[in-house]
């Protein structure tokens with residue numbers, strides 16, 4: 001079934017609303033075969049007054065979780081990891097509950113506590129305390145396991161960055177190779193993602209990029225430029241840098257079967273509802289959203305200091321959209337930005 005044409009005017013309206021709610025800038029790029037649609041609004045750098053443009057790189061946050069999942073599921077296809085084995089079989093140091101499986105980590109059902117809850121309870125002091133820090137995977141896992149599990153393994157969905165830090169540790173322990181190398185060899189190079197990188201623990205973004213601006217908890221205070229950081233607090237859970245064209249190409253390739261064998265893609269896209277209305281779901285490192293027109297799109301969202309991201313594609317990968325706003329700690333902007341999905345895939349503005 002063909003989709004209605006994207007409503008580019010509605011995307012621009014969503015951007016204008018996001019700016020009125022405090023985002024310095026916003027970008028949306030839609031790709032469908034040879035056609036692409038571009039909407040850029042506001043500023044990429046508020047000091048230099050550089051206009052936003054859709055080619056700029058930015059920190060994608062948890063969209064990184066889908067990259068980590070592709071690497072892990074390729075290892076499953078290669079027979080190196082068993083989805084339903086205890087995660088402890090593949091970790092250098094055991095998690096506190098033997099019942100936690102690799103699949104539980106990928107589907108946020110392990111129960112492992114999310115250490116970022118404490119780390120960023122006070123947004124800017126928490127950020128300043130870690131922005132130049134380099135953590136080992138084990139240090140982050142230890143922060144989590146100092147707290148009890150949220151739920152018995154498998155009993156519930158409870159989103160936690162710890163799950164994807166543990167998956168990064170599994171990838172490195174099983175293969176003896178850094179996740180950066182796996183991302184490069186298995187995804188970035190084959191898909192020619194020339195503007196996607198994993199440079200942890202480097203703090204700078206190379207090339208042309210949008211600066212990120214973190215809103216303070218006291219919203220009367222000025223935004224904090226949060227562009228430079230290691231993102232070591234997230235790593236395989238959130239430290240990828242990319243741009244809209246590359247993310248659209250990544251999700252299209254993923255859903256059209258170019259990155260995983262059919263069996264692993266089926267595992268990844270077996271979605272479980274995570275909201276009462278059933279409109280949001282989670283598979284393995286993949287979010288599903290059913291939009292106002294009934295179309296379900298697959299991808300991931302991202303939140304890292306100074307950047308919100310939505311990156312989604314259709315079930316056949318034919319149409320992809322990436323939207324990003326260069327602010328964070330501003331839930332209103334994050335919710336507003338999500339309306340680009342309806343404008344891009346349903347051709348209407350849900351407002």
Ligand SMILES: C[C@@H](NC(=O)[C@@H](C)NC(=O)CCCC[C@H](NC(=O)C[NH3+])C(=O)[O-])C(=O)O
Nearest residue numbers: 061062120123238301302303304305328329
């Ligand atoms: C939810 C999102 N998750 C991610 O992208 C991961 C990598 N980010 C986080 O867990 C947010 C950490 C705090 C951000 C900070 N917030 C605070 O500090 C709040 N006190 C900020 O907004 O920049 C996703 O999966 O879509």
